[in-house]
Amino acid sequence: MTTGGQGWTSGLFRDQELAGQFSDAAMFAGFARFEQALINALAEAGLVEAEDAGRLVSQIAGFEPDHQAIAEAVVRDGLPVPDYVRQLRAHVSGPGSSMLHHGATSQDLIDTATVEALARTSDILAARLDALLALIADRQSSDGGHRLQAITRMQAALPFEASARLSAWMHPLEDLRERLTELTQRSRVLQFGGAVGDLQALGDKAPIIAQSLAKQLDLSWPGHSWHSARGPVMAHANWVSELSGALGKIGQDLALMALRGGEDIALSGGGSSSAMPHKQNPVTAELLVTLARYNATQISGMHQAQIHEMERSGAAWMLEWMILPNMCETAGAGLTAACGLFQSIERIGEPS
Amino acid sequence: MTTGGQGWTSGLFRDQELAGQFSDAAMFAGFARFEQALINALAEAGLVEAEDAGRLVSQIAGFEPDHQAIAEAVVRDGLPVPDYVRQLRAHVSGPGSSMLHHGATSQDLIDTATVEALARTSDILAARLDALLALIADRQSSDGGHRLQAITRMQAALPFEASARLSAWMHPLEDLRERLTELTQRSRVLQFGGAVGDLQALGDKAPIIAQSLAKQLDLSWPGHSWHSARGPVMAHANWVSELSGALGKIGQDLALMALRGGEDIALSGGGSSSAMPHKQNPVTAELLVTLARYNATQISGMHQAQIHEMERSGAAWMLEWMILPNMCETAGAGLTAACGLFQSIERIGEPS
Amino acid sequence: MTTGGQGWTSGLFRDQELAGQFSDAAMFAGFARFEQALINALAEAGLVEAEDAGRLVSQIAGFEPDHQAIAEAVVRDGLPVPDYVRQLRAHVSGPGSSMLHHGATSQDLIDTATVEALARTSDILAARLDALLALIADRQSSDGGHRLQAITRMQAALPFEASARLSAWMHPLEDLRERLTELTQRSRVLQFGGAVGDLQALGDKAPIIAQSLAKQLDLSWPGHSWHSARGPVMAHANWVSELSGALGKIGQDLALMALRGGEDIALSGGGSSSAMPHKQNPVTAELLVTLARYNATQISGMHQAQIHEMERSGAAWMLEWMILPNMCETAGAGLTAACGLFQSIERIGEPS
Amino acid sequence: MTTGGQGWTSGLFRDQELAGQFSDAAMFAGFARFEQALINALAEAGLVEAEDAGRLVSQIAGFEPDHQAIAEAVVRDGLPVPDYVRQLRAHVSGPGSSMLHHGATSQDLIDTATVEALARTSDILAARLDALLALIADRQSSDGGHRLQAITRMQAALPFEASARLSAWMHPLEDLRERLTELTQRSRVLQFGGAVGDLQALGDKAPIIAQSLAKQLDLSWPGHSWHSARGPVMAHANWVSELSGALGKIGQDLALMALRGGEDIALSGGGSSSAMPHKQNPVTAELLVTLARYNATQISGMHQAQIHEMERSGAAWMLEWMILPNMCETAGAGLTAACGLFQSIERIGEPS
Known part of the structure; x- marks a missing residue:
């Protein structure tokens, strides 16, 4: 009669393999793939230099988010992304870094x-x-x-x-x-809409970027968020x-x-x-x-x-x-x- | 704050046109179409004479079920079909009548x-x-x-x-x-399975009858109930x-x-x-x-x-x-x- | 399989005696008792003359609301009271009439x-x-x-x-x-709060009026809406x-x-x-x-x-x-x- | 978006203090109190010797259930008590041991x-x-x-x-x-009914035992399970x-x-x-x-x-x-x- 995946009820009600798909590790890996694909897409759209994009993608690949810090920030922010992105920004460096998460x-x-x-x-x-x-x-x-x-x-x-x-x-x-x-x-x-759903920060580059993002992530892009x-x-x-x-x-x-x-x-x-x-x-x-x-x-x-x-x-x-x-x-x-x-x-x- | 489709809340919560699709009249008309199609299907399968089927279909077309009697029977039977079929049996006559509802x-x-x-x-x-x-x-x-x-x-x-x-x-x-x-x-x-779902009463005629029934009612037949x-x-x-x-x-x-x-x-x-x-x-x-x-x-x-x-x-x-x-x-x-x-x-x- | 209290499913799922407690007739009778008790309470609080209150109570007793008109108004108003009160105001007459529904x-x-x-x-x-x-x-x-x-x-x-x-x-x-x-x-x-729940229209007479209302209706008054x-x-x-x-x-x-x-x-x-x-x-x-x-x-x-x-x-x-x-x-x-x-x-x- | 009390959503949705009340440790401690109180109650009813009861209560106090073994048994048994009791029986010894869990x-x-x-x-x-x-x-x-x-x-x-x-x-x-x-x-x-809810294994001693159990656990006994x-x-x-x-x-x-x-x-x-x-x-x-x-x-x-x-x-x-x-x-x-x-x-x- 415990909650939380541990305890004697786990063997009846829980499923570790499926729980793993929604774990912090799995979700944060998804965030990283998104940010990598976004940098590449921004490069395709000419908003980031290709070589900068390559370097940033590598840097993101080496990023290990601080789960505990994120868990604490969630209580304030209501979601993990602001702190995740803050940590990621601190991790990457060099030209094009400021374009990380751009438009998302x-x-x-x-x-x-x-x-x-x-x-x-x-x-x-x-x-x-x-x-x-x-x-x-x-x-x-x-x-x-x-x-x-x-x-x-x-x-x-x-x-x-x-x-x-x-x-x-x-x-x-x-x-x-x-x-x-x-x-x-x-x-x-793909979910992609930016701050208020209309990708306004990306102007007329939005469709190219969205399509590239979707293609890289093997998702479809319905033309809107x-x-x-x-x-x-x-x-x-x-x-x-x-x-x-x-x-x-x-x-x-x-x-x-x-x-x-x-x-x-x-x-x-x-x-x-x-x-x-x-x-x-x-x-x-x-x-x-x-x-x-x-x-x-x-x-x-x-x-x-x-x-x-x-x-x-x-x-x-x-x-x-x-x-x-x-x-x-x-x-x-x-x-x-x-x-x-x-x-x-x-x-x-x-x-x- | 009345229930039942009448009263002042009707204008907010009810929909007469849609309610009409599930009314007794609409449902009983569906029952009649089913029984007609079944008689025709039984005829196709050679279990009813073609002319008898024609006559029974006409008789069913003229059947006006006694809604009140059905409503009363439902309290005992838990559903309207037994009394509907009883009334329908009393309404039809002539050779083949005993095959009404056969297998259903x-x-x-x-x-x-x-x-x-x-x-x-x-x-x-x-x-x-x-x-x-x-x-x-x-x-x-x-x-x-x-x-x-x-x-x-x-x-x-x-x-x-x-x-x-x-x-x-x-x-x-x-x-x-x-x-x-x-x-x-x-x-x-089409829903069609007979008493316990396996159409056993129809033996090897079951597929022919089910397909005919589905075709007449413009429904598909998935091969099973x-x-x-x-x-x-x-x-x-x-x-x-x-x-x-x-x-x-x-x-x-x-x-x-x-x-x-x-x-x-x-x-x-x-x-x-x-x-x-x-x-x-x-x-x-x-x-x-x-x-x-x-x-x-x-x-x-x-x-x-x-x-x-x-x-x-x-x-x-x-x-x-x-x-x-x-x-x-x-x-x-x-x-x-x-x-x-x-x-x-x-x-x-x-x-x- | 009809909705609305009629049809063959009624005998299984509906309960006429209980439905009757929430019918228009029952609810509108409740409205009338409330308006009568309110007039009496306003009289106790000195906001209506006693004899006017008596006459208004009698007039309300003779009021027959037009259910159909209310049902139509509900689609616009979202609830029956505005039209009920409009009809009731048209029905009563004489001094004190303007105090009908006062504060409610x-x-x-x-x-x-x-x-x-x-x-x-x-x-x-x-x-x-x-x-x-x-x-x-x-x-x-x-x-x-x-x-x-x-x-x-x-x-x-x-x-x-x-x-x-x-x-x-x-x-x-x-x-x-x-x-x-x-x-x-x-x-x-008793539910009694007036426009925004604080009985502000009644000023310091509010408690007296609320208590009188509750007493007349044989309800308790918790001191607030x-x-x-x-x-x-x-x-x-x-x-x-x-x-x-x-x-x-x-x-x-x-x-x-x-x-x-x-x-x-x-x-x-x-x-x-x-x-x-x-x-x-x-x-x-x-x-x-x-x-x-x-x-x-x-x-x-x-x-x-x-x-x-x-x-x-x-x-x-x-x-x-x-x-x-x-x-x-x-x-x-x-x-x-x-x-x-x-x-x-x-x-x-x-x-x- | 993880389940199970860990991960970034914990700070929003979980409550460690309350989860702790339903943890294995808390629940098993409750089982131990029950078994202790039951032994005492059986002693009051004359079914266990007083000194045996005292010793068994002490033995139970020192019992540390194997949580992992219980978790595994739950998959088969659907609940933790059979294995808990099996372990407890193996832990206690001496006269009266066979009365452990008696009637429960x-x-x-x-x-x-x-x-x-x-x-x-x-x-x-x-x-x-x-x-x-x-x-x-x-x-x-x-x-x-x-x-x-x-x-x-x-x-x-x-x-x-x-x-x-x-x-x-x-x-x-x-x-x-x-x-x-x-x-x-x-x-x-108190919940107490034995195998099928009627405390039949305890015969006419059942009320005494139930009342004693309830009293020891500071619970009420409604006279039935x-x-x-x-x-x-x-x-x-x-x-x-x-x-x-x-x-x-x-x-x-x-x-x-x-x-x-x-x-x-x-x-x-x-x-x-x-x-x-x-x-x-x-x-x-x-x-x-x-x-x-x-x-x-x-x-x-x-x-x-x-x-x-x-x-x-x-x-x-x-x-x-x-x-x-x-x-x-x-x-x-x-x-x-x-x-x-x-x-x-x-x-x-x-x-x-």
């Missing part, structure tokens, strides 16, 4: 680094989803022809084949897998909650099957009870339901966070930071749990 | 009628969204070059052109408009809440601009105050925020409703019924309000 | 009428809760000694007495019943959602017991299936889960609505109007459904 | 330790709330007579005294402070979200006042911008809004978690673990932020 604003760095983190997150989730689909397909191969009792509205309905239930689990996961590829492509969008229009992050939030929901439905079914007994399922493992040593609780099946209901709760906050005030809302934006990485971790923890759960299934239904 | 289940009728209602809803929302985009474009043409104060994090940032803020409002609406076409195509999916996988309804729910969010952001901005005063905006109309006759409240701008926060609340319930138990969950499914039509109405009311609000704008920013 | 504002009328509606709602819910508790107690008397299988974490745990499960259902309902009395007393609070501090409405919202949750837990259990079969429960009635005539679905048990998850969704919106801007936020306040009456209806529908469900229980557990 | 179950330990953590949380929040109220009262003393513009529905309404707005902030905080004392008393409730009735945790969840809401309202106001400028407020400090060095963003005011909307999101999950299945639901219970400690931290972070914010206020309104 904090939100450009944070949102772009977030888009990159979400893309990495999607890659991780995609691989796990493939693994889970393979496990379900294996079960389909072995037990698809088994006899199972179909249940509708909490009543025994008709007997059917186990393959029907297994397919009902697979189809939404397959759809989500297919949509993920598309979603990730669509949402790999999206500071107060949160489409790319919303797309990921909706998707991860739908994934958790699809896993939660499987967990709910497996918990009900465990309740109905050996006719429905044989599971190995299962949780111990401190009071009843004879029990084997379908803990992981329950966990999938928990994680689904958690993300179904969080999604509301993401939709609330769409209501930015004017050109930038700290209130709405910080709400995303509180919620979205946790949603990704929750989805990731769910996939890991679901894979483990399928590995512990010994049989579904009964041979007919 | 309540959920096939309700979900398919819902998909159709959502498609009609999308058409209505698309038209209103086009109208709103045209109004914003008009304002863009007239006032785009005006000078406005950009505001970030609740502080005056820099002056910029009104066009920048207007564009920031338009871009997400344009994206939503584009996505709507795609979403509607994707989610026009989606009784417990709610992708198509989730896609609509997410979309309408994102639309409400984009409108809420505009409302929030316009309310803040009204607070800042004539430098930012000149509005005609505005709400009266019972205590301060001098005030003109930006009521409609506030309403857009309310509607956005309402849908951002509801979306959580839709994500919770993904967790179906086994082959059909009454609990989860009914939750959709409580929430989704209201979300559509809320989005529709928002578009109407936003159009009215843009018509009441006399000027944004100041000529430079 | 729209929010005073709406919030006070809402507090009264919530008090009536609580009385209705209290009576139904008593009835439900009596039904569970009856079942306790008849079947408490029966043998039942305790289930923990979706696994058979140990056998126990049915009385243990019945008690686990009753205790939270008894707690809620006890808290309701206290909650209703605490939240019977609570325009932007929503404690009384929040208390009701939390309570009704907790009630729905307690009923949802019972519904969940009964649905699971129905799944486990006759060893656990014998139910009469139950819903028909259009595809499987042999089934008797525990529709009402599922409905209790739906209603609980609905209110658990809505409660988030009420908590969001706490964030009023400055002295009055239309955005936050309207969100309450969209949500709170529906939450009350949902709780009411749940109690009615739960009573019906207990009446349909023939046996819980098995005689030992 | 995991939930008794976890829920009781949680109740204790919530009570400590309340004490911390109470002290901070007192400090905040003192700061607001100071501002009331210095600036209460200043002139300020009242704002209703995002429009300048009338001038009023700053004291009116300050009072509108204080009243709900004072109410919450008063309710906290009562809430904490009410919710200091509340395994599946979550009243005590719900009371805290509702309260902390109401607190966050009251603080969010203040933050929203202060952000709007900062937007309106020096006529409304003079703030020292404020956040830097990476693009606009002239700005001083009201970061902490925005943060209060973020934290309020976060808790208003989370509260929905707590209400969903009321729907336990049968005698114990892992799915619902784990959802509490994911949400409630974070809600407490969020409320705590809000109080700390609000105190800092009030210390940075130099003036509210203008001397008249």
Whole structure:
């Protein structure tokens, strides 16, 4: 019952690999890539000399931000970029240094680094989803022809084949897998707007610089910033909650099957009870339901966070930071749990 | 503060045109189309004689369900189809009558009628969204070059052109408009699974019948039912809440601009105050925020409703019924309000 | 799947008796009581002649507001009071008429009428809760000694007495019943603040007038307005959602017991299936889960609505109007459904 | 944008002091107190010899659980108690050892330790709330007579005294402070039910043992377990979200006042911008809004978690673990932020 990724609940709710995509180290690396690409782009636009740009890019590559100092500055600034840029300015030197961060604003760095983190997150989730689909397909191969009792509205309905239930689990996961590829492509969008979103400090060089920046970072450039229009992050939030929901439905079914007994399922493992040593609780099946209901709760906050005030809302934006990485971790923890759960299934239904 | 679509709050929160898409009349008409198409499909599959099918389709066309009897049966059955079908069976006659509803289940009728209602809803929302985009474009043409104060994090940032803020409002609406076409195509999916989702009663005729049904209803057939996988309804729910969010952001901005005063905006109309006759409240701008926060609340319930138990969950499914039509109405009311609000704008920013 | 209290879903989700407490008629009657009490209070404070007050009170008693005109004005004003007061001013005549509504504002009328509606709602819910508790107690008397299988974490745990499960259902309902009395007393609070919440138009007469108003309306007066501090409405919202949750837990259990079969429960009635005539679905048990998850969704919106801007936020306040009456209806529908469900229980557990 | 209590967002969203109340160390200490009290209670009931009890209590006092082993076991068991008890059993020795944990179950330990953590949380929040109220009262003393513009529905309404707005902030905080004392008393409730909630393993000794346990732990004993009735945790969840809401309202106001400028407020400090060095963003005011909307999101999950299945639901219970400690931290972070914010206020309104 601790928060913060440590403690006994970590093994249930956290996902270190996904948390790592949003860590300070990962985000600050994204900031560095942005600042490097920006210097190169400014050079392409003729605002920085090419050789200065090369030197600055090298200097940025060697920059090690002081995490602790940033963490302290965040309490005052509400975000890490001002202090990050202050440190970076102190680190670089030579001609062109004053052009560091030129035309950009904090939100450009944070949102772009977030888009990159979400893309990495999607890659991780995609691989796990493939693994889970393979496990379900294996079960389909072995037990698809088994006899199972179909249940509708909490009543025994008709007997059917186990393959029907297994397919009902697979189809939404397959759809989500297919949509993920598309979603990730669509949402790999550069954030770049400068102080108030219109890139005014860059004048008519803005389009060239933006395009160069996007190209270097392997992102698309929609022709405008999206500071107060949160489409790319919303797309990921909706998707991860739908994934958790699809896993939660499987967990709910497996918990009900465990309740109905050996006719429905044989599971190995299962949780111990401190009071009843004879029990084997379908803990992981329950966990999938928990994680689904958690993300179904969080999604509301993401939709609330769409209501930015004017050109930038700290209130709405910080709400995303509180919620979205946790949603990704929750989805990731769910996939890991679901894979483990399928590995512990010994049989579904009964041979007919 | 009444519920139920009547009373003084209706003018703020309800949308009669959209409510109409989910009315008994509209849904029961969907049921009739389904039963007609099913009879034809059964005929194609050789399970009903062609002439009998023709006669039954005509008989169904003349069927007027007793709404009151259905409403009463719903309290017992939890859904309207059993009594609807009972009445319909009593209405039709002649050879082939016993094949009415053959192979289908309540959920096939309700979900398919819902998909159709959502498609009609999308058409209505698309038209209103086009109208709103045209109004914003008009304002863009007239006032785009005006000078406005950009505001970030609740502080005056820099002056910029009104066009920048207007564009920031338009871009997400344009994206939503584009996505709507795609979403509607994707989610026009026949629901057809029979008692437990596997169309077992139809044996190897199932694919022919499902394809015929889909073709007649102008829907796609994914090759399987989606009784417990709610992708198509989730896609609509997410979309309408994102639309409400984009409108809420505009409302929030316009309310803040009204607070800042004539430098930012000149509005005609505005709400009266019972205590301060001098005030003109930006009521409609506030309403857009309310509607956005309402849908951002509801979306959580839709994500919770993904967790179906086994082959059909009454609990989860009914939750959709409580929430989704209201979300559509809320989005529709928002578009109407936003159009009215843009018509009441006399000027944004100041000529430079 | 209609919205608005009519249509086939009404029998599941709506509650006419509770809806009636928030109807135009009920709310406008509250406005009239407020205006009458205010005139009397102004007379006590010496701002209106006693005989004029008497006449005005009589005139108000005979006032029939034009609901349709108010509904139309609401679209412009965002609330019904300005037009209601305009109509009322046109209705009254004679000396003192100009003092009608003196010192008050729209929010005073709406919030006070809402507090009264919530008090009536609580009385209705209290009576139904008593009835439900009596039904569970009856079942306790008849079947408490029966043998039942305790289930923990979706696994058979140990056998126990049915009385243990019945008690686990009753205790939270008894707690809620006890808290309701206290909650209703605490939240019977006059709203009175005038234009900006400080009763400035009444000068040092404000306390006398407020106290008189409260006394006449049988409400308490906390010494200040609570325009932007929503404690009384929040208390009701939390309570009704907790009630729905307690009923949802019972519904969940009964649905699971129905799944486990006759060893656990014998139910009469139950819903028909259009595809499987042999089934008797525990529709009402599922409905209790739906209603609980609905209110658990809505409660988030009420908590969001706490964030009023400055002295009055239309955005936050309207969100309450969209949500709170529906939450009350949902709780009411749940109690009615739960009573019906207990009446349909023939046996819980098995005689030992 | 990291999760887990470390990283740059910690300074905004986390609260180490409150997190500490739910840490492994704190929770396991609660388990130890429970097991000690239980041994004493069993001795009072004559089930353990007094001298054995004394020795076991001493042995438990010296027990250092292996946190890592517990964390690993949690993945299998879904909770830490089975492995904790296994380790503890291995640690103690001598007559009576077999009575360790006798009659208790995991939930008794976890829920009781949680109740204790919530009570400590309340004490911390109470002290901070007192400090905040003192700061607001100071501002009331210095600036209460200043002139300020009242704002209703995002429009300048009338001038009023700053004291009116300050009072509108204080009243709900004072109410919450008063309710906290009562809430904490009410919710200091022992959880004790044994395997399936009815204490059946203790027979007619159960009441004596439960009362002794409660007395030793300074908790009340309601006469029954509340395994599946979550009243005590719900009371805290509702309260902390109401607190966050009251603080969010203040933050929203202060952000709007900062937007309106020096006529409304003079703030020292404020956040830097990476693009606009002239700005001083009201970061902490925005943060209060973020934290309020976060808790208003989370509260929905707590209400969903009321729907336990049968005698114990892992799915619902784990959802509490994911949400409630974070809600407490969020409320705590809000109080700390609000105190800092009030210390940075130099003036509210203008001397008249």
